[in-house]
Amino acid sequence: MKFKFLEHTADIKFQAQGVSLDKMFENAGLALIKSMFEEKVKAKKKENFKIQGQDLESLLYNFLEEFLFLFEAKGFLASKIKVKMSKDKKSLEAEIQGDDAKNYKIHTHIKAITYNEMFVKQQGKNWVCQVVLDI
Amino acid sequence: MEIKKISENIYEIPKKAGMNVPGRVYASEKLLEAMKQDNTLDQVANVAHLPGIIKVSIGLADAHSGYGFSIGGVAAFDMDTGIISPGGVGYDINCSVRLLRTNLKKQDILKKQKEIVKALYKKIPSGVGRGSPFKLSKEELKKVLEGGAKYMVERGYGNKEDYLHMEEEGCLSGADSSKVSERAKSRGIGQLGTLGAGNHFLEVQYVDEIYDEKTAKAFELEKDQATIMIHCGSRGLGHQVASDYIRLMENEYGFKNLPDRELINAPIKSKLGKDYYAAMAAAVNFSFANKQLITHWIREEINHLFPKAKLEVVYDVCHNIAKFEEHIIEGKKKQVCVHRKGATRSFGAGRKEVPIAYRKVGQPVIIPGSMGTASYVLVGTKKAEELTFGSTVHGAGRVKSRSAALRTLRGEDVKKELNAKGIEVEAGGWKSLAEEAPQAYKDIDEVVKVVDELGISKKVARLKPLVVIKG
Numbered sequence: 001m002k003f004k005f006l007e008h009t010a011d012i013k014f015q016a017q018g019v020s021l022d023k024m025f026e027n028a029g030l031a032l033i034k035s036m037f038e039e040k041v042k043a044k045k046k047e048n049f050k051i052q053g054q055d056l057e058s059l060l061y062n063f064l065e066e067f068l069f070l071f072e073a074k075g076f077l078a079s080k081i082k083v084k085m086s087k088d089k090k091s092l093e094a095e096i097q098g099d100d101a102k103n104y105k106i107h108t109h110i111k112a113i114t115y116n117e118m119f120v121k122q123q124g125k126n127w128v129c130q131v132v133l134d135i
Numbered sequence: 136m137e138i139k140k141i142s143e144n145i146y147e148i149p150k151k152a153g154m155n156v157p158g159r160v161y162a163s164e165k166l167l168e169a170m171k172q173d174n175t176l177d178q179v180a181n182v183a184h185l186p187g188i189i190k191v192s193i194g195l196a197d198a199h200s201g202y203g204f205s206i207g208g209v210a211a212f213d214m215d216t217g218i219i220s221p222g223g224v225g226y227d228i229n230c231s232v233r234l235l236r237t238n239l240k241k242q243d244i245l246k247k248q249k250e251i252v253k254a255l256y257k258k259i260p261s262g263v264g265r266g267s268p269f270k271l272s273k274e275e276l277k278k279v280l281e282g283g284a285k286y287m288v289e290r291g292y293g294n295k296e297d298y299l300h301m302e303e304e305g306c307l308s309g310a311d312s313s314k315v316s317e318r319a320k321s322r323g324i325g326q327l328g329t330l331g332a333g334n335h336f337l338e339v340q341y342v343d344e345i346y347d348e349k350t351a352k353a354f355e356l357e358k359d360q361a362t363i364m365i366h367c368g369s370r371g372l373g374h375q376v377a378s379d380y381i382r383l384m385e386n387e388y389g390f391k392n393l394p395d396r397e398l399i400n401a402p403i404k405s406k407l408g409k410d411y412y413a414a415m416a417a418a419v420n421f422s423f424a425n426k427q428l429i430t431h432w433i434r435e436e437i438n439h440l441f442p443k444a445k446l447e448v449v450y451d452v453c454h455n456i457a458k459f460e461e462h463i464i465e466g467k468k469k470q471v472c473v474h475r476k477g478a479t480r481s482f483g484a485g486r487k488e489v490p491i492a493y494r495k496v497g498q499p500v501i502i503p504g505s506m507g508t509a510s511y512v513l514v515g516t517k518k519a520e521e522l523t524f525g526s527t528v529h530g531a532g533r534v535k536s537r538s539a540a541l542r543t544l545r546g547e548d549v550k551k552e553l554n555a556k557g558i559e560v561e562a563g564g565w566k567s568l569a570e571e572a573p574q575a576y577k578d579i580d581e582v583v584k585v586v587d588e589l590g591i592s593k594k595v596a597r598l599k600p601l602v603v604i605k606g
Contacts, residue, residue: 071264
């Protein structure tokens with residue numbers, strides 16, 4: 001399981017996991033895209049970004065927000081995500097493949113990422129995170 | 136959570152360690168029970184921890200769980216010792232409602248119901264990722280951010296009477312576009328004149344019942360008159376302003392001693408506090424301008440179908456906002472910073488902020504129902520100024536999660552049900568119809584009954600939808 005959606009009265013809540021932090025971040029990005037659009041997105045174009053955060057939660061917040069920015073400001077929808085975390089875990093580089101959003105019918109508009117009920121933690125061998133999206 | 140009944144519809148969360156003031160909830164027993172199902176009451180208590188909070192942390196009858204502050208939450212802060220918090224405003228800054236009155240009747244709308252729904256759905260961009268045909272230069276965006284609806288009227292999209300009938304006359308002062316990041320601007324520049332998605336909507340309605348003839352007359356509303364309601368906000372620009380300042384405030388102040396990370400804040404008079412206010416005000420103005428352009432397009436379409444139609448703004452109320460207002464604190468008039476998150480200002484007669492046309496009766500309070508159910512027009516009161524820093528509820532509030540709604544309801548059936556009630560509907564997709572189905576929301580009638588009984592706003596008229604456009 002890469003990610004799963006949980007019950008939330010007003011918004012969308014998901015948990016994502018991975019064998020490493022890099023994989024967990026990648027899966028969290030995929031969960032975000034899945035919450036907007038159900039079908040498969042083609043990998044036709046590339047976008048790269050580098051972001052920072054003062055802890056793992058803010059790094060995750062800033063990372064996910066980048067997808068909302070790419071979608072609204074550049075009309076870009078991600079399909080494949082590759083993350084490389086820095087050693088001090090305060091920044092990461094991401095390589096994203098995806099397509100023009102106008103080629104898809106998006107069903108859910110995400111207003112913002114929130115810190116509500118957010119966590120990033122190690123569980124056995126896996127890293128797990130939880131995120132609530134404001135919609 | 137310990138909660139004490141003070142009197143009918145008034146409950147108190149007693150002051151505990153860390154809280155500067157008690158919490159206060161204005162709700163019926165039934166609505167309070169719903170609040171106990173999520174963490175609404177904890178959130179009301181958490182807000183009471185913030186520095187400089189005055190009197191009480193308030194949860195209104197429609198309160199439900201939000202982030203940091205509950206939705207349906209109100210808190211006022213001392214200008215010298217208090218704070219301003221992006222979490223107390225919300226991500227959708229100035230998510231708000233505008234009501235237009237027309238010289239058309241219910242019967243006129245019924246004759247052309249299908250044409251109206253088609254024309255409005257085609258003209259007003261709605262749904263996810265649907266941008267605006269209205270192109271803005273960077274220089275024009277700056278003017279939108281600092282001039283709001285007023286600037287749009289100067290550009291020819293409406294008339295002076297429009298903005299005179301809006302909260303803050305359609306332009307919150309103190310806005311500074313240079314405090315809005317380039318990132319936020321690039322999210323907003325292509326979205327002026329768009330409705331967005333989620334709970335945002337556009338409805339053509341009729342006045343189904345009048346509760347207070349005198350006030351309805353002042354608002355120029357009468358039975359069977361057609362009205363139009365627009366519910367939307369500051370779009371991606373406002374969302375990004377919220378995220379940007381949450382980040383900046385975390386970097387500056389940290390969040391370790393807060394009960395909830397989303398309660399991040401800055402002192403009102405700090406540089407960051409002032410910068411956030413200036414950026415928030417810019418997003419507020421973007422929302423006013425957004426609705427002004429939508430109003431202009433609605434006029435074009437309705438006039439095309441009804442050449443003699445006249446559409447006027449009744450009022451435009453803000454739901455997610457922080458403002459500097461004068462209130463009576465311990466017997467003295469004092470300026471305070473009122474946060475309304477999912478709450479509506481409800482000023483009574485006489486206040487200078489109320490448009491001259493309504494000053495003798497109080498401001499119109501517009502409460503949208505959920506899709507397909509009744510909406511209400513109420514009037515602001517002195518009682519609200521005494522109890523809730525001049526605030527009342529903003530809507531029904533969700534009770535059923537979106538995924539639960541999707542499991543139990545089909546968009547096709549929701550549409551059929553609405554059609555059976557005589558309502559024409561167009562939506563971005565079946566999914567959004569099911570997610571926003573009336574069954575997923577609290578009973579608006581109960582919410583309105585409670586605020587009317589409490590007297591923090593009084594019922595004037597009920598509106599029922601005939602045409603619904605969903606994002």
